[in-house]
Amino acid sequence: MTIFALSSGPGISGVAVIRISGPEASNVIKLLTGKKIPEPRMATLRKINNINTSELIDEGIIIWFPGPESYTGEDIAEIHIHGGKAVILAVQNEISKIKNCRFAEPGEFTKLAFQNGKINLLKAESIADLISAETEIQRLQAINIMKGQSSKKFNELREKLLKLLSYVEAKIDFPEEDLPEDNLKKIKKDSSNVLNEIEKILDDQKVGEIIREGFKIAIVGPTNAGKSSLLNNLSNREVAIVSEIAGTTRDVIEAHLNIDGYPVIISDTAGIRNSKDEIEKKGIRLSLKKAENADLKLVVVDAKNIDLSGFLNDLLKNDAILVVNKADLLEEKLDTKTLNLNHVLISLKDNSNIDELILKIKNNLKNKFLTEEDILITRERHRQHLVQCADHLKNFSHKNDKKDFDKAAEDLRLATRHLGMIVGKVDVEEILGSIFNDFCIGK
Numbered sequence: 001m002t003i004f005a006l007s008s009g010p011g012i013s014g015v016a017v018i019r020i021s022g023p024e025a026s027n028v029i030k031l032l033t034g035k036k037i038p039e040p041r042m043a044t045l046r047k048i049n050n051i052n053t054s055e056l057i058d059e060g061i062i063i064w065f066p067g068p069e070s071y072t073g074e075d076i077a078e079i080h081i082h083g084g085k086a087v088i089l090a091v092q093n094e095i096s097k098i099k100n101c102r103f104a105e106p107g108e109f110t111k112l113a114f115q116n117g118k119i120n121l122l123k124a125e126s127i128a129d130l131i132s133a134e135t136e137i138q139r140l141q142a143i144n145i146m147k148g149q150s151s152k153k154f155n156e157l158r159e160k161l162l163k164l165l166s167y168v169e170a171k172i173d174f175p176e177e178d179l180p181e182d183n184l185k186k187i188k189k190d191s192s193n194v195l196n197e198i199e200k201i202l203d204d205q206k207v208g209e210i211i212r213e214g215f216k217i218a219i220v221g222p223t224n225a226g227k228s229s230l231l232n233n234l235s236n237r238e239v240a241i242v243s244e245i246a247g248t249t250r251d252v253i254e255a256h257l258n259i260d261g262y263p264v265i266i267s268d269t270a271g272i273r274n275s276k277d278e279i280e281k282k283g284i285r286l287s288l289k290k291a292e293n294a295d296l297k298l299v300v301v302d303a304k305n306i307d308l309s310g311f312l313n314d315l316l317k318n319d320a321i322l323v324v325n326k327a328d329l330l331e332e333k334l335d336t337k338t339l340n341l342n343h344v345l346i347s348l349k350d351n352s353n354i355d356e357l358i359l360k361i362k363n364n365l366k367n368k369f370l371t372e373e374d375i376l377i378t379r380e381r382h383r384q385h386l387v388q389c390a391d392h393l394k395n396f397s398h399k400n401d402k403k404d405f406d407k408a409a410e411d412l413r414l415a416t417r418h419l420g421m422i423v424g425k426v427d428v429e430e431i432l433g434s435i436f437n438d439f440c441i442g443k
Helices: 025-033 085-096 108-115 121-132 136-146 149-173 181-202 207-213 227-235 278-293 311-315 354-369 380-401 405-423 429-436
Strands: 002-006 013-021 044-049 056-065 076-083 101-103 215-220 253-259 262-268 296-302 320-325 343-345
Touching: 002 025, 002 085, 002 108, 013 025, 013 085, 013 108, 025 044, 025 056, 025 076, 025 085, 056 085, 076 085, 085 101, 108 121, 121 136, 121 149, 121 405, 136 149, 136 207, 136 262, 149 181, 149 405, 181 380, 207 262, 207 354, 215 227, 215 278, 215 354, 227 253, 227 262, 227 296, 227 320, 253 354, 262 354, 296 311, 296 354, 320 354, 343 354, 380 405
Parallel strands: 002 101, 215 262, 215 296, 296 320, 320 343
Antiparallel strands: 002 013, 013 076, 044 056, 056 076, 253 262
C-alpha cells in the first residue's frame, strides 16, 4: 500500500508539502504530471494536472527520493505546491483516485522508517519530541537523543548482558564441564556493574521527563488570596476568572508558559477551605492532589490574614515559595515566622515585586534542570523498562550465587529483553501504536 499526507502544517501558507511513500509513488508522479520521474533529489518544476481531464491544478516542485535511500526506506515523492486549502484538497483528491493509495495515519511515515531499519525507537520518539518542542531546552534534549547518546548507552549495556548470557548458557549446555574461575568472577562483576549503571541512570530526578512534559507549578492556598490573579499575571492574559466571591475557581486551570527557555505548566487551583458544596469540595481535593504532584508550589496567602497552620504548613515543607499577596493593604511588617520562610511579598493590584517572584521561580527551575550527567530517560516507557531490567538483574545475581543457572539465565534473558525494548531490538509491536499515534499526520 502507498500512503500520502500533507507533511507541512495545516492552514493557508506560501508552500505546502504533500509526501507520498510506497510502491505507487512513482506512478502518482507520472499520472499527476504526465511526465517521467525526475532525477533523484533534484527539485524539478512540473505542472500538476487533474488525472482524468488534464486540467491544470497548480504548478509546483517535485522531489524524488528512490528507496532504500529515503526517510521511510521506500520510494518517496514530495510535491511542493501553493498552500491554499483548495489546491491541497484538489491534489489529495487526485492521489486518492489512484489504486492502492490511501491517506497516512498519524506517525505512519516514521513508523515505516523504524520498521525498515532506518531509525530506532529512541530516534523515532526524539523526532516527535523535536516537532512538538516549544522551548529551547526541549529542542536541545530532542536533538541530543536524535544524535544517538541514549541508543549507544543502552545498546552497550545490552551487549554486555548478552555476553554474560553466553557464559551462563555455556554452563547449562555443558554441565559436566566447570566454567573457568575467571568467567565466574566476570559474570558476577559485570552483571553487578551493569546493575549499578542502570541504578545511576534511574537516579536522575526525572529531569528528562520534566523537560519533555513541562515543569509543573501549582498555585495553591485559601480562597480570595489572589491565586487566579497571579496565574493571569504570570501568563500575561486572562486565563482564569477573577472575582471577589470566594470559591469562584472550582476546577484546575492550566496555562503553558516559557520561562527563560524552560517549559512550565502552571495550574490555578480551587481555594482551600471548609465547604459544604460538593462541587467545591471535589475541586479542593483536586487542588491538594495537584500540589502533591507539583515540582514547585506557590502558596498564596493574604498579607492581612496569614494563617500557616494545618495544610498550609504541610505544603510549605518541600519545593514551595510562600507568596504573600496584597502588600498594598499591609500596615505593618510581616512577623518573624513568615520572614524566616522562603517568601515573596507582592501586590498584584500594584504589580509590585512580581519580578522578584519570577526570579525565585527561575532559580528553582535552573536548580532542578542543572545536571552534569547526560539525560538518557525522557519517557516513562524508558524508566519502566530500566526498572524491570534492574529487578531481573537482582534476581539473576541471587540465583547465580546459588548456582541455579537455568533460572538465572531466564532472568538475564528478561533483563536483556527490557533493554532491547527501549531501542526496539526485540518485538515491540504492542507499543508501536502508542508511540506513533503521538505524531502528527504526514510525519
